[in-house]
Amino acid sequence: MFEASALNRKNETRQKLFRFGLGTMTGILILPVVLIMGTLIYKGAPVISFEFLFASPTNGMTAGGIFPALLGTVLLVIVALLASVPLGVAAAIYLSEYAPDNWFTRAINLAIINLAGVPSIVHALFGVGAFVIFFKFGTSILAASLTLAIMTLPVVIVATRESLQAVPMAFREACWNMGATRWQTIRRVVLPNAITGILTGVILEVSRTAGETAPIMFTGAAFFLPLLPQTVFDQTMALSLHLFVVSTQVPGMPEQLPFGVALVLISMVLLMNSLSIALRMYLRGKKKW
Amino acid sequence: MFEQATTPIQELAISTEKLNLWYGTFQALFDIDLSIRQGIITSMIGPSGCGKSTFLRSVNRINERLGYVRISGTIDVMGENIYDPAVELVQVRKQIGMVFQRPNPLPISIRDNVLFGHRIHNAGTRTTKIEDDEIVENALRTVLLWDKVKDRLDQKATALSLEEQQKLCIARLLPVKPGILLMDEPCSALDPKGTEAVEELIWELRGQYTILIVTHNMAQARRASEECIFMLMGKVVEHTETGQMFVTPKHKETADYIEGRYG
Numbered sequence A: 001m002f003e004a005s006a007l008n009r010k011n012e013t014r015q016k017l018f019r020f021g022l023g024t025m026t027g028i029l030i031l032p033v034v035l036i037m038g039t040l041i042y043k044g045a046p047v048i049s050f051e052f053l054f055a056s057p058t059n060g061m062t063a064g065g066i067f068p069a070l071l072g073t074v075l076l077v078i079v080a081l082l083a084s085v086p087l088g089v090a091a092a093i094y095l096s097e098y099a100p101d102n103w104f105t106r107a108i109n110l111a112i113i114n115l116a117g118v119p120s121i122v123h124a125l126f127g128v129g130a131f132v133i134f135f136k137f138g139t140s141i142l143a144a145s146l147t148l149a150i151m152t153l154p155v156v157i158v159a160t161r162e163s164l165q166a167v168p169m170a171f172r173e174a175c176w177n178m179g180a181t182r183w184q185t186i187r188r189v190v191l192p193n194a195i196t197g198i199l200t201g202v203i204l205e206v207s208r209t210a211g212e213t214a215p216i217m218f219t220g221a222a223f224f225l226p227l228l229p230q231t232v233f234d235q236t237m238a239l240s241l242h243l244f245v246v247s248t249q250v251p252g253m254p255e256q257l258p259f260g261v262a263l264v265l266i267s268m269v270l271l272m273n274s275l276s277i278a279l280r281m282y283l284r285g286k287k288k289w
Numbered sequence B: 001m002f003e004q005a006t007t008p009i010q011e012l013a014i015s016t017e018k019l020n021l022w023y024g025t026f027q028a029l030f031d032i033d034l035s036i037r038q039g040i041i042t043s044m045i046g047p048s049g050c051g052k053s054t055f056l057r058s059v060n061r062i063n064e065r066l067g068y069v070r071i072s073g074t075i076d077v078m079g080e081n082i083y084d085p086a087v088e089l090v091q092v093r094k095q096i097g098m099v100f101q102r103p104n105p106l107p108i109s110i111r112d113n114v115l116f117g118h119r120i121h122n123a124g125t126r127t128t129k130i131e132d133d134e135i136v137e138n139a140l141r142t143v144l145l146w147d148k149v150k151d152r153l154d155q156k157a158t159a160l161s162l163e164e165q166q167k168l169c170i171a172r173l174l175p176v177k178p179g180i181l182l183m184d185e186p187c188s189a190l191d192p193k194g195t196e197a198v199e200e201l202i203w204e205l206r207g208q209y210t211i212l213i214v215t216h217n218m219a220q221a222r223r224a225s226e227e228c229i230f231m232l233m234g235k236v237v238e239h240t241e242t243g244q245m246f247v248t249p250k251h252k253e254t255a256d257y258i259e260g261r262y263g
């Protein structure tokens, strides 16, 4: 009565086939990640040392460390975030909590999504035109960071808006019905519940920003600059550009050095991503509704 | 449509005149003339989609949030036209508390939920912890919840049972001292025991507040209200004393509905 029919068996074979096929695809997907990480660690780890991280490059960058580049990347990211986060979060709050639902708002939303798809080299050229030349910041940390900020803005806005909209409407209605103004509602209920999402969005953004090369290449990052920057109007080295330079531009480069630089850059990114995931898990565990 | 001309105006909590409401081009309310007396419980019944919620939501002006809602006619609350341009929305909302179908406590502690409205309306003036405690205790006692939650006031309100959540949602309205409580099917998410408890509570609040309660539960309307309004397709069909409506309804539609011949 319960033994498999011919059809059952056929379906079962088919389902096994698909499981195998889909599993293989997933394996192929993971392979490059494993290979990249493996190679980087295998070839890059030996060059990592305290000196490598905290000294300036010497001998035409073929020896010494990468500190100016490491610091430069950190500075670029921080200044970029200082500009893009307040602006992006404010815009997202307006769009999600205040803006009336009409064609104009929808057009703006569409524009923001499209802005996220603009290639980074286009942002770079915009940055040169706007910040380096028009605002006369010159090629500087400021110009480079603002270019990065413009580039990350849409992602910050979208991530923030999504976290805001994940807060149930019922909470807002409850507040409004008690006579809370929109701002009181946002400040006391919506933001505290959306902050996890906003934070994770921002941190993921950081890791993306840290790896960008094109937008900073013409606006503020220097090939070689052993001195540390003093103000935001100075140029700086950056890890991403440094990696490009040591990999392709300098003859007689020790083979392992670029791998070391790449390893540092990737570790930074992974660290940020894990931080974001950990934060999300921690805060999600705490909230219940 | 119903006889009430003798009630003096100051005893009316809510009165509407020729109230029409449109969602875009769809008309949801037609010429509503209602006079709801102060201090009593009025229930509102009618088939799904007849405009009960819409009526409630226009009384506290929460419908305006939807850009496409249009209204004609007047709504007076405590004798004042609430659609007058000089009226401050915050004051209207303060006077009129609303309880929803699904309990919607805020995802903060029980204590903060009760104090939420109070804090909003007294922003800037610091109250002492003792005053706060007193407010919390009074409100929770009024809704018969104090004994159950007094030891866990700092727990999240969202962890309470639905019945307790709904009571809390009523409790958090009280510190703001509203005159009117609008309840939109407050028991429909609760089990029979919870329903009974909340009904009992509503009955307790009688006299101190004007209560307008929407319900799909005929027995509840009959048990728990003094006057009853029957609506059908956006119009008020009948508004009389509850006992009378259930025993000798004046209109055939009312009789049909009460006997369960509509959905």
Ligand SMILES: Nc1ncnc2c1ncn2[C@@H]1O[C@H](COP(=O)(O)OP(=O)(O)OP(=O)(O)O)[C@@H](O)[C@H]1O
Pocket (backbone or CB within 6 Å): B023, B026, B028, B046, B047, B048, B049, B050, B051, B052, B053, B054, B055, B066
């Ligand atoms: N936001 C809205 N936009 C457009 N139409 C709406 C909206 N809300 C309600 N309506 C329509 O208005 C009419 C009345 O709806 P309402 O929610 O007031 O009915 P109700 O009597 O509360 O029904 P129920 O008993 O199901 O809660 C319905 O036909 C409904 O489809």
Ligand SMILES: [Mg+2]
Pocket (backbone or CB within 6 Å): B052, B053, B054, B184
């Ligand atoms: Mg309804």
